[in-house]
Amino acid sequence: VPLVEALTDAVDGDAARQVHRGATSQDILDTAAMVVARRARKAILDDLGGAAAAAAELARRHRDTPMAGRTLLQQAVPITFGLKAAGWLEGVGEARADLAAVVLPAQLGGAAGTLASLGEAGPAVLAAYAQELGLAEPPLAWHANRVAPARLASALGIASGAVAKVAQDVVLLAQTEVGEVAEAASGGSSTMPHKRNPVAAVNALASARQAPGLAATLLGAMAHEHERAAGAWQAEWPALSALLATAGSAAAWARACLEGLEVDPDRMRANLELTGGALMAERVVAVLAAERGRLEAHREVEAVLRRGGDLREIAADELLDPAGYLGSAGAFVDRALAAYEAQAH
């Protein structure tokens, strides 16, 4: 009410009668939330786009750089760093597209959704209002239908998860014992000057971790009572603000992390050789399987490895070259890049 009075004082006599006419506070707050969301989303989309571009560049440059593929954090079979970066690109790109597609509607319904004080003019005023603001025109007021904020929350949650995947991989690859990547602007430590902490990735992870709980708060607040909720609506405000901020922070840190990522192909190669051929076990099984059946081959290879043997005992050297066992890694990188470029243009 004080705000309405102030606005009424600020305009001329005829216009003064129109200030807040037909509207209720929720119309203003929901519409403002969508305007704020639009602005924040623009920044988040920029950073997700920057992260995707950096991932695409890494995928392109390292299309054929072999490294260990790791499952359950154990070395499994060789992949390429390009394939890993293509997976990042795919995840971030999908999440970005979802977020860009979320519809942000204007809100105008008056006290309980009928726009009664505008007589018959309700739909026309709603249309003009939405157009003036550049927001979508909803079929009717969404005072108590919260699909729109829930969609936004979900898209922000998914975007946070997609960048968290990137950051998680960077933190693991940057471990002292792995050392395959480092952040350009790695942070030191107040007590340990030798450390190269992957600060951007850590911050991205910390920011992304806020998102699921906040998204759940917004999903859980969808059951608004009647024409305006007693608590569930007001609960959206801090949760949505925090979610926009934290998703934005996660995206910005992920971009910074990827744009300055230093990759060490020599260390990748060295790590591939740590297991003395075991990483090629799948290939050896496959080749032996052609002779004596899959299960028998599996058992034979397992026997050698269980007693700490070397696969050179039962397989030729060229069978054990990681670069020769990359399957369709390159083709999959090309598919991801083609999809990315098609989307960008």
Next chain:
Amino acid sequence: VPLVEALTDAVDGDAARQVHRGATSQDILDTAAMVVARRARKAILDDLGGAAAAAAELARRHRDTPMAGRTLLQQAVPITFGLKAAGWLEGVGEARADLAAVVLPAQLGGAAGTLASLGEAGPAVLAAYAQELGLAEPPLAWHANRVAPARLASALGIASGAVAKVAQDVVLLAQTEVGEVAEAASGGSSTMPHKRNPVAAVNALASARQAPGLAATLLGAMAHEHERAAGAWQAEWPALSALLATAGSAAAWARACLEGLEVDPDRMRANLELTGGALMAERVVAVLAAERGRLEAHREVEAVLRRGGDLREIAADELLDPAGYLGSAGAFVDRALAAYEAQAH
């Protein structure tokens, strides 16, 4: 491995060598999850469709049935029951469209996403596999890019929230002191035979309440490590199963609730008259405002109501008829129904 052995025994020699070839367990489990999700989604979409159809029928039948609009659970201004039902229709319809649009991709990447044991044939086998299963073909394996399950989880969470809104309103309208609706199959009580418990709505609410936490679990599990996660992937299984079940339960109960909803327009009319005209305060303010300014009118009406007076003191009877102050309620109902019918055909 026992399953692979069993399948290998079940087919002929040449085919036996192809069983599970190129695949890893995650390929099978992720693909199976998508097949299960497709089947469950079909049932959920049916029930959401049934709930939407029932809401549409209520909106049509009660397009002009006046009732109290309530904000913060206080009577505010008149609306129609049709407008309330149109809001339900809109929410359920939007959520249903989102769920129907979620892409369910096949999974095939082999040990670490390269399909190395298939040589060059990876993309071709992936395409054939996806086509055979009727699932979408992804550009590359999504072993560690979990946007697809997160999208599904979010859509299920939003659908649960949309039906919870309906159920919440039904529970409130069915209160002994309100009595504007009742469920056809209201439940009795082991100790109180007079009760008409809105059992379907209560069950829908209970089911829907599981969804935000489960969706958050799936969002929070997106940061898979490397090429297969150590925990985050396995965590998806119970959460996704439970989410499909609970969203399906919520949708089925909401449908049952709406299909058998008994509406009492007389009670709606009686409740409108409880406040002795106060419900028309907004209209009276608006009419007085034309004479003496909005803020002055607001203060005058407030003064009458604060001392427990009746608005007939300052306003003509016809100004106080709820049916004459429904604004664009009917027009908004028509818009919602038109959108629903356009979508259905």
Next chain:
Amino acid sequence: VPLVEALTDAVDGDAARQVHRGATSQDILDTAAMVVARRARKAILDDLGGAAAAAAELARRHRDTPMAGRTLLQQAVPITFGLKAAGWLEGVGEARADLAAVVLPAQLGGAAGTLASLGEAGPAVLAAYAQELGLAEPPLAWHANRVAPARLASALGIASGAVAKVAQDVVLLAQTEVGEVAEAASGGSSTMPHKRNPVAAVNALASARQAPGLAATLLGAMAHEHERAAGAWQAEWPALSALLATAGSAAAWARACLEGLEVDPDRMRANLELTGGALMAERVVAVLAAERGRLEAHREVEAVLRRGGDLREIAADELLDPAGYLGSAGAFVDRALAAYEAQAH
């Protein structure tokens, strides 16, 4: 590091060498978090205590005020308003005791928990440090054992839920159609001057709704990696700050709501009579059951009520007086008050 430099400059030569000695940033941040939590907790405990005292006063004053007990939002059997208030008191009191009991430990472990740079003096310095700060002395550094923040988060979540229960009841009792309570400082509306919105209860509910998601974020962040987490630790900061703020807000609004609650025993009595005796069905069943068996009695009462009959047809008037069917309500109120007073002294 800039802060360490500033502090070092601020003290004398000998002391300067001791600034931050042995400590790492996490020591300072975790300890600061506990100091902040202690201060915030004090305010929250005050407000929970005020809410409990107000609930106790309501329980005492309305020990024998009959009202409708409601299950699934249907009138069930009579209770007293005192019994309802005693339930509020019990919930808030239990949650307050839990929060008061949470141990807030000092943190001091150095770079990785060994306090290596202090030589043998680690435990002694830790003890002095904890004593100086008035925080608990842990057996060893909890850099990566996050039970302490998780306990705090859980207690704040439970406190939020306990006050939400109170606020939920107030919102429902304040409904236009129920009207049994009102907030002293009920809010108006920019467009509807007649409304008496239960603003404090609504704000309490909105605040409390933030808590479960934030508590889940803190529980989900317990799996810290090694000696300091890469993301999970940093994720605690915004979540814990927000949780302290929102639980405090919920408690303050609940206190304001209860301290100014206006109770309308006449309206309670009138609502009890809405159902024409049906509310006494349980009692009538019990009395008839003594004659002809419980199930037969249940069926007979149900039959009368289903055809819209009045229980006076089969039961004497005095059987249908709500005030005569309050069971042990008074005794339970007395138990809750005795427990509260015992705890207070």
Next chain:
Amino acid sequence: VPLVEALTDAVDGDAARQVHRGATSQDILDTAAMVVARRARKAILDDLGGAAAAAAELARRHRDTPMAGRTLLQQAVPITFGLKAAGWLEGVGEARADLAAVVLPAQLGGAAGTLASLGEAGPAVLAAYAQELGLAEPPLAWHANRVAPARLASALGIASGAVAKVAQDVVLLAQTEVGEVAEAASGGSSTMPHKRNPVAAVNALASARQAPGLAATLLGAMAHEHERAAGAWQAEWPALSALLATAGSAAAWARACLEGLEVDPDRMRANLELTGGALMAERVVAVLAAERGRLEAHREVEAVLRRGGDLREIAADELLDPAGYLGSAGAFVDRALAAYEAQAH
């Protein structure tokens, strides 16, 4: 009702009239939930106790086994494996104590908490009922005061987080590139027979990840309406069942993981030497700081490390021995073990 009929048929005439007398369905379901919880908790406490015992044994045996302490997944300063295990012991022990202390109350209030159909006998029947079942006697019915289930949920959530910390460390230490621990019963892979997957730790992590969302569902369901909630109560059932199951699963897997953990002190020693002295940077800074001030020393060490130099250039060999820079690690292990043993007896 069918169950009540069946029970009534099953007992003699006089007793038949007492079946379900005074009680409502919620009394039975809540009490049954507490009985189930008691049984499940016993199993969970056993497994947490087994995990704690195994951690204690590891702490004792490896009290003086040096390994790299890691912060942000970067090697930081030396610790002992015993200190890491002592941290696990502390977290699991604290969580176990909390869970053991949760009060499980009987529920008996009748239709709306007054036990009206028992006349004056309510409190006496409640006391006898609670005693018969071996559950705690609450001061009044907790039909709508859900602190008790929320406390249980929080304790289960904290226990899940405490074991997740252990499992997270095991997964990281078991990485191919780290190799400091392995699970006795490591799992193979259908395609990669060489892998030693830390299956128990992975399963513990997957189970623990369900807990925060489920706990949040239970916290979020605390705002029960009036004397029995319409949805929030019924929502507790699946969430609490799933939480008991998943916390139990997490505890059992963590116990299995720890009881069979194979530790490799040689690999720990080798990893300590990977950085060529950098891990001792803190100590070198401290010693140099005594001569030329802390900040100057910090800068000098940083300079050597930034250009890839070796700390032997500026520090004596004995300064660079990790075993000589363990600070109070042993003393802290002893404190944790003493606390554990004191609690056990």
